[in-house]
Amino acid sequence: MSLFIIPILWTLPPQLDITFANKSYPATRAQVYGCLMLGLWSGLAIGLSTEYFTSHSYGPTRELARACLYDAATNIIKGLALGYLSNIIPICCLSATVLITFSWAAMYGVALAALGMLGCLPVCLAIDGYGPISDNAGGIAEMCNLDKSVRVFTDALDAAGNTTAAIGKGFAIGSACLVALALFGAYVTRVADLAPEAFNVNILEPFTFAGLLFGAMIPYAFSALTMSAVGTAAEEMIVEIRDQVPKIKRKEPGYPDHHRCISISTEASLKKMIAPGAIVILSPLVMGLLFGYNAVSGMLAGTIVSGI
Numbered sequence: 001m002s003l004f005i006i007p008i009l010w011t012l013p014p015q016l017d018i019t020f021a022n023k024s025y026p027a028t029r030a031q032v033y034g035c036l037m038l039g040l041w042s043g044l045a046i047g048l049s050t051e052y053f054t055s056h057s058y059g060p061t062r063e064l065a066r067a068c069l070y071d072a073a074t075n076i077i078k079g080l081a082l083g084y085l086s087n088i089i090p091i092c093c094l095s096a097t098v099l100i101t102f103s104w105a106a107m108y109g110v111a112l113a114a115l116g117m118l119g120c121l122p123v124c125l126a127i128d129g130y131g132p133i134s135d136n137a138g139g140i141a142e143m144c145n146l147d148k149s150v151r152v153f154t155d156a157l158d159a160a161g162n163t164t165a166a167i168g169k170g171f172a173i174g175s176a177c178l179v180a181l182a183l184f185g186a187y188v189t190r191v192a193d194l195a196p197e198a199f200n201v202n203i204l205e206p207f208t209f210a211g212l213l214f215g216a217m218i219p220y221a222f223s224a225l226t227m228s229a230v231g232t233a234a235e236e237m238i239v240e241i242r243d244q245v246p247k248i249k250r251k252e253p254g255y256p257d258h259h260r261c262i263s264i265s266t267e268a269s270l271k272k273m274i275a276p277g278a279i280v281i282l283s284p285l286v287m288g289l290l291f292g293y294n295a296v297s298g299m300l301a302g303t304i305v306s307g308i
Contacts, residue, residue: 002037002040005036006033009032012032014028015028016032018105018108020107020185021106021188021189021192025104025105025109027104027105027109031109034101034104035101035104035105035110035116036112038096038097038101038113038116039097039112039113039114039117039118040117040120042113042117043116043120043174043175045090046089046090046094046171047120049086049170050086050090050166050170051167053085053086054086054162054163054166054167055160055163060082060085060086061082063078063082064078064079064082067079093174094177094178097110097178098110098113106185107185107186114179118171118175121172121175124164124171127164127168128165128167130160131158131160131164132161134157134158134160135158137157138151138158141154176308177304177308180308184300184304188297191293195293201294201301203298205294207291207292207295208294210291210298211287211294211296211298211299213302214283214295214298215299215302215303215304215306216303216305216306217306218279218280218306222279222280225272225275225279226273229272233265233268233269236264237261240260241261244257244260284296284299284300287299
């Protein structure tokens with residue numbers, strides 16, 4: 001990808017005069033290429049660090065597995081610590097990418113870095129599908145009472161699938177950070193047409209700081225609602241399965257009723273996502289109407305940082 005992008009650069013003018021926040025950024029072709037490469041290669045660094053922290057081939061996951069020999073609590077504590085620790089390298093990569101690309105081409109450079117990082121995402125997502133397939137294969141093998149050796153093989157495949165899924169999410173989250181920042185720049189630019197001081201987002205301004213706190217809360221509220229939805233759907237599914245199993249054993253006609261189980265999952269996935277979706281769509285509108293653009297600026301910044 002690094003090589004094949006080079007000929008495309010000649011479709012651009014030798015210099016792009018980009019203006020952001022009343023400041024000019026004369027970006028050259030080389031700087032545009034650098035923005036793309038920073039996104040592409042920082043994405044690779046994020047992927048490699050994710051593999052290190054999630055693959056059973058490396059120390060962190062093996063240490064976590066060793067903690068399981070003692071107690072569930074030690075496993076949870078060390079697992080959370082490992083998850084928090086795994087943030088360091090990706091955030092450093094994203095921070096460096098934002099700093100350099102913005103200095104070269106303002107928000108356009110940040111958007112280009114996001115495109116560069118997304119360049120590998122199709123491959124990652126294709127591999128990402130490998131995890132659930134091997135996981136389901138293991139479940140089928142267990143439910144069919146196959147030999148235990150089959151489960152050993154499917155567990156190894158599932159472990160690899162979990163790692164590839166985590167790597168794909170790393171690329172997606174990293175690019176989402178850059179895209180969200182570019183969209184935030186678009187919002188500030190649009191508001192500045194009406195209020196020129198909007199370019200100066202000041203967290204000491206009370207409405208901005210209040211919006212910052214509110215925005216930092218939104219990802220947690222969204223996650224809580226989605227996790228609760230999964231739990232509720234699982235409870236409904238368990239009740240249905242417990243009701244069907246005796247009827248299946250008695251070989252009653254019409255059982256197993258697969259359609260009922262599918263309906264529970266489908267209805268829950270649609271109905272339970274209304275509230276999280278409403279939070280995302282309505283919160284900036286309500287915040288802007290009630291408290292103004294400063295509060296929305298703070299809310300967006302808080303959501304980006306907290307969400308990533």
